[in-house]
Amino acid sequence: MTQIHSFADAWLPPAPPRADLSVTPLGxxxxxxxxxxxxxVPLDDAARDTIAAALARYGVVFFRGQNLTPEQHISLAERFGRIDVNRFFKAVDGYPEIAEVRKEAHQAANIGGQWHTDHSYDAEPAKGSILYARAVPRVGGDTLFASMYAAYDALSDGLKATLSSLRAVHSSRHVFGAASRSLATSDLKGRILNPEAATQDAVHPVVITHPDSGRKALYVNPNFTLRIEGWTETESAPLLGYLYEHARRPEFAYRFQWRVGSIAFWDNRATWHLALNDYHGERRLMHRITIAGEALH
Ligand SMILES: O=C(O)CCC(=O)C(=O)O
Ligand SMILES: [Fe+2]
Known part of the structure; x- marks a missing residue:
């Protein structure tokens, strides 16, 4: 008789190398x-390895009740790689490495309000981001994360085979550039800067093999992906639209509720994220550090 293993057998983590740490799956x-x-406190190697292993497995890891100075936030990020300074977000005063994700009570538009992965418009997209909550609304302002491993796994073998030969063009121009409609029509001015730096497009496989986990992940997103390479935008829209609708299915996602001092550290190659903009009249302030990645294959 075939033995039936429960889902948890495969999903629960191996014991972390430090007995005082725990890793608890949430989604x-x-x-x-x-x-x-x-x-x-500077991370020892065992703690660093625990975080890196959990990140590769779960796509995003959360920490509660942290209290970091900007310097400590930078030191934490540097344990995982070189910092990739974002060209478009206003930086925290005195700390060019830290991007400010801010929405004041009188402001309407938020940052990251569409499903995306950070920096997919770069030839070497960021490997991850560490977002630290400094001020949060009384209610609302959650962030959703979706697994692009799960989205890929759930496709048919036929579509997987078709996607394996395709690459897609990603761009920052229509989001952060001078021609961006959302920048022109929203109150993001002053929070999003340097439209002249939005010149680069990048081409990545539609399905990548994750450099750390070896798993396949869907790597197109509704914010930055323009078209399939060699296809027009019009030709690309039905296929990309289908993939977005598929990847957006709620069962692939987890919704995180912030508290002041919470941290989300996501793997940018394995997940999408979306910041909900449902807290008008309240303030939300996050500090983000993005870690440099590599070309994707
Ligand atoms: O504010 C958030 O929850 C996320 C915003 C975002 O997309 C980012 O920081 O990369
Ligand atoms: Fe983002």
Missing amino acids: VHVGAEIAGLDLA
């Missing part, structure tokens, strides 16, 4: 909370 396909760490 069925994405998200885990790591407890037992004060991230203001």
Whole structure:
């Protein structure tokens, strides 16, 4: 008789190398909370490895109750790679490495309000981002994360085979550039800067093999992907639209509720994220550091 293994057998993490740490899966396909760490203290190798392994497995890891200075936030990020300074977000005063994700009570538009992965418009997209909550609304302002491993796995073998030969063009121009309609019509001015730096397009496979986990992940997103390479935008729209609708299915996602001091550290190649803009009249301020990645294959 075939033995039936429960889902948890495959999904629960191996014991972390430090017995004082715990890794608890939160979503069925994405998200885990790591407890037992004060991230203001320099990470030892065992803690670093625990975080890196959880990130590769769960796509995004969360920490609660942290209290970081900008310097400590930078030191934490540097344990995972070189910092990739974002060209478009206003930086925290005195800290060009830290991007400010801010919405004041009188402002309407938020940053990251569409499903995306950070920096997919770069030839070497960021490997991950560490977002730290400094001020949060009383209610609302959650962030959704979706597993692009799960989205890929759920496609048919036929569509997987078709996608394996396709690459897609990604761009920052229509989002952060001078011609961006959302910048022209919203109150993001002053929070999003340097439209002249939005010149680059990049081409990536539609399905990547994740450099750390070896798993396949869908790597197109509704914010930055323009078209399939060699196809027009009009020709690309039905296929990309289908992939977005598929990847947006709620069962691939986890919704994180912030508190001041919460941290989300996501793997940008394995997940999408979306910041909900449902807290008008309240303030939300996050600090983000993005870690440099590599070309994707
Ligand atoms: O504010 C958030 O929750 C996420 C915003 C975003 O897309 C980002 O920081 O990359
Ligand atoms: Fe983002």
